[in-house]
Amino acid sequence: MQKSISLLPNKLTLYRRSHSGRWQCRYKLKGRGWHRESTGEHELDDAREAAFKLYYSAEERARNNLPVNTRRFKQVAEHAKQRMQQELAYGTGKGVYKQYVRVIDQHLIPYFGNRQIDSITVADLHDYAAWRDEAIAYRLYEQKREALKKRIKRVEKLREALQQLDANPPLYQPSQTVVNTHNAALNRVFDEALLHGWITESIRPSMLNKAAKTDTRGSFEFDEYRRITDTLRSKWLTQTPSEQGKRIRRVLREYVLILANTGMRHGTEATNMRWSDVNYYTDARTGERYFEFYVRGKTGQRSLIARDGVYRFLERLKDMDTALADKTLDEVIALRSNKYLFRDDTGERVSADQLRQAFRRLLDEKGLRRGRDGKNRSLYSLRHMYATRALAKGQNIYVLSVQMGTSVKMLEQHYSKLTARMRADELSGRVRTIEQSEET
Numbered sequence: 001m002q003k004s005i006s007l008l009p010n011k012l013t014l015y016r017r018s019h020s021g022r023w024q025c026r027y028k029l030k031g032r033g034w035h036r037e038s039t040g041e042h043e044l045d046d047a048r049e050a051a052f053k054l055y056y057s058a059e060e061r062a063r064n065n066l067p068v069n070t071r072r073f074k075q076v077a078e079h080a081k082q083r084m085q086q087e088l089a090y091g092t093g094k095g096v097y098k099q100y101v102r103v104i105d106q107h108l109i110p111y112f113g114n115r116q117i118d119s120i121t122v123a124d125l126h127d128y129a130a131w132r133d134e135a136i137a138y139r140l141y142e143q144k145r146e147a148l149k150k151r152i153k154r155v156e157k158l159r160e161a162l163q164q165l166d167a168n169p170p171l172y173q174p175s176q177t178v179v180n181t182h183n184a185a186l187n188r189v190f191d192e193a194l195l196h197g198w199i200t201e202s203i204r205p206s207m208l209n210k211a212a213k214t215d216t217r218g219s220f221e222f223d224e225y226r227r228i229t230d231t232l233r234s235k236w237l238t239q240t241p242s243e244q245g246k247r248i249r250r251v252l253r254e255y256v257l258i259l260a261n262t263g264m265r266h267g268t269e270a271t272n273m274r275w276s277d278v279n280y281y282t283d284a285r286t287g288e289r290y291f292e293f294y295v296r297g298k299t300g301q302r303s304l305i306a307r308d309g310v311y312r313f314l315e316r317l318k319d320m321d322t323a324l325a326d327k328t329l330d331e332v333i334a335l336r337s338n339k340y341l342f343r344d345d346t347g348e349r350v351s352a353d354q355l356r357q358a359f360r361r362l363l364d365e366k367g368l369r370r371g372r373d374g375k376n377r378s379l380y381s382l383r384h385m386y387a388t389r390a391l392a393k394g395q396n397i398y399v400l401s402v403q404m405g406t407s408v409k410m411l412e413q414h415y416s417k418l419t420a421r422m423r424a425d426e427l428s429g430r431v432r433t434i435e436q437s438e439e440t
Contacts, residue, residue, distance in 0.1 A: 051173030073112035103185040137172035218375035248346035263386035266379035269297035275337040
């Protein structure tokens with residue numbers, strides 16, 4: 001059987017692989033090298049006609065600065081996902097890649113899946129944004145329905161609650177963070193297409209940036225924080241019928257204190273910490289020793305310096321583990337143990353969701369859930385408090401951005417109204433040290 005046929009010398013060749021019944025073609029374009037495509041045909045005459053069509057079509061696209069061949073969005077997205085997952089596996093990827101992959105799977109592929117990547121326009125991105133917001137609003141609606149069904153047992157009362165929900169379904173307007181995450185995920189897909197030559201820069205659509213106005217998060221005044229820490233060392237720790245609940249509350253105490261004294265993010269950054277991520281850093285110039293934490297999360301990997309008081313919290317976490325209790329803190333740190341930091345006294349790891357729910361219950365019981373500014377507070381508000389107090393005591397905003405794993409722009413965006421007065425001592429030439437926000 002004939003394996004290859006020259007249709008245009010040094011420009012277009014028809015060939016068939018031994019394991020395939022379909023004819024393939026390869027063609028050469030000026031300045032763009034050789035390209036390969038399947039004709040999709042089994043018969044030689046049909047394949048010859050298809051090859052010429054492919055070649056002349058590719059020539060026309062090249063003259064108009066368009067990609068010679070392209071792929072469906074789903075195919076490109078899978079390439080982009082694979083690249084990010086490989087980078088994560090090798091330790092070179094950013095933690096936020098996991099969010100991009102989730103956005104690609106849950107939103108981008110379901111919407112754009114079979115579209116040719118080079119056919120997507122700005123108008124399509126507008127339509128996608130509307131579809132996305134509707135999809136998220138509907139998911140919120142379904143979640144509220146399920147929550148009502150679990151919470152309300154009386155049939156008549158449940159029916160009324162569901163009717164009320166149907167009459168006033170949840171509205172959704174994406175935050176700037178949501179929009180940025182979706183845009184970044186889309187950009188990863190378009191970057192992949194550009195890398196392979198499936199789109200050109202000239203036809204790449206610009207991202208939309210329509211979002212709800214960014215606002216500062218709910219925070220705690222220092223007296224409120226003291227009320228929280230006082231509660232966490234009171235009988236409240238044992239005022240729950242569940243033994244597991246008591247264990248979670250004991251871990252919550254140390255979790256809250258470490259968040260408030262480091263500025264790290266609640267969730268992935270904090271709960272994924274292991275004892276091997278706790279270290280001592282000694283300043284070669286002064287000989288002073290500091291606690292250094294190594295965290296991985298939204299913005300990748302970084303180290304941060306904890307306030308000195310954290311040794312008390314680490315001591316108590318150490319003592320919860322019977323295998324570590326008879327060792328000094330220095331010995332435990334030197335062990336470089338792979339055990340998770342936030343575990344209860346049975347050795348069970350406490351999840352971010354368990355800590356979130358326990359903290360929310362504390363805030364509700366103490367009337368601290370909503371701040372004086374009307375904003376709801378959560379564990380994440382401890383990070384906001386850390387930033388607010390650090391700036392109030394004169395901390396350099398550039399140093400703070402490194403410590404917290406965020407940008408100077410983001411800090412200025414959230415705290416621009418506060419920073420001038422907060423830096424009064426620094427601007428006036430006075431010196432003030434950063435106060436500890438610790439509790440033992």
